[in-house]
Amino acid sequence: MDRGFFARPTPEVARALLGHEIVREDPDPARLRIVETEAYLGPEDPGSHATRGPETQAGRLWEEPGQAYVYVCYGIHQMLNVVAHEPDRIGAVLVRAAEPVDGLGRMQERRGREAPTEIASGPGRLAEALGVTRSEHDGVDLTRGSLRFEAGEEVAAEQVAVTGRIGLSEGGDHLLRFLDRDSSHVSRSLADDPDHGLADVELRKR
DNA sequence: AATAGGATTTCCT
DNA sequence: GGAAATCCTATTC
Numbered sequence: 001m002d003r004g005f006f007a008r009p010t011p012e013v014a015r016a017l018l019g020h021e022i023v024r025e026d027p028d029p030a031r032l033r034i035v036e037t038e039a040y041l042g043p044e045d046p047g048s049h050a051t052r053g054p055e056t057q058a059g060r061l062w063e064e065p066g067q068a069y070v071y072v073c074y075g076i077h078q079m080l081n082v083v084a085h086e087p088d089r090i091g092a093v094l095v096r097a098a099e100p101v102d103g104l105g106r107m108q109e110r111r112g113r114e115a116p117t118e119i120a121s122g123p124g125r126l127a128e129a130l131g132v133t134r135s136e137h138d139g140v141d142l143t144r145g146s147l148r149f150e151a152g153e154e155v156a157a158e159q160v161a162v163t164g165r166i167g168l169s170e171g172g173d174h175l176l177r178f179l180d181r182d183s184s185h186v187s188r189s190l191a192d193d194p195d196h197g198l199a200d201v202e203l204r205k206r
Numbered sequence: 207a208a209t210a211g212g213a214t215t216t217c218c219t
Numbered sequence: 220g221g222a223a224a225t226c227c228t229a230t231t232c
Contacts (some may be wrong), residue, residue: 048224056217057217070218072217072218073215073223075215075225122226172224
């Protein structure tokens with residue numbers, strides 16, 4: 001995926017990433033198909049780290065699209081985001097879940113579980129499966145290099161759902177979580193979100 | 207099946 | 220010192 005892909009409105013990038021792949025070459029190859037993402041906007045979004053301001057680690061959200069923003073959540077889990085926004089704007093997309101395509105064996109080892117649906121069905125799980133850490137990967141260019149996005153097959157409009165974001169104390173009601181409604185590799189099923197919609201319909205309302 | 211509690215780092219008050 | 224964009228295990232129904 002080239003830089004231009006990420007230099008668009010953040011929710012649009014979150015939706016567009018579904019179906020594409022996140023790959024890692026070093027130290028061993030892994031490839032997963034992205035099935036769930038969330039958009040985090042600028043300081044006007046109460047759920048976004050941007051509320052912490054540009055002088056904090058979240059200052060990454062102000063920088064050039066296409067680079068990784070990796071932080072630690074609850075002291076344990078690494079969260080992989082990609083900076084994504086229009087010029088002079090702010091935001092990033094959290095990669096929340098993906099389906100193993102290649103390199104399953106090594107990912108099973110890192111995760112300590114067998115079932116393919118438990119390899120990367122959650123942001124902390126996904127980072128662990130790929131071996132992504134804040135110290136190693138925060139700020140790396142995800143358009144090229146060992147850890148990067150690669151073009152896969154785009155998910156059809158009628159197959160992409162939007163829901164509120166997960167795990168937020170504030171701003172969770174915004175419809176900014178995007179998922180492949182047919183995938184069994186998501187972090188939580190659509191049925192658990194009474195208030196969901198069709199992604200492209202919601203995006204058009206802006 | 208559902209829920210409760212523990213793990214344990216990083217950043218900011 | 221406390222909160223944080225979570226996950227796993229154990230315990231209970």
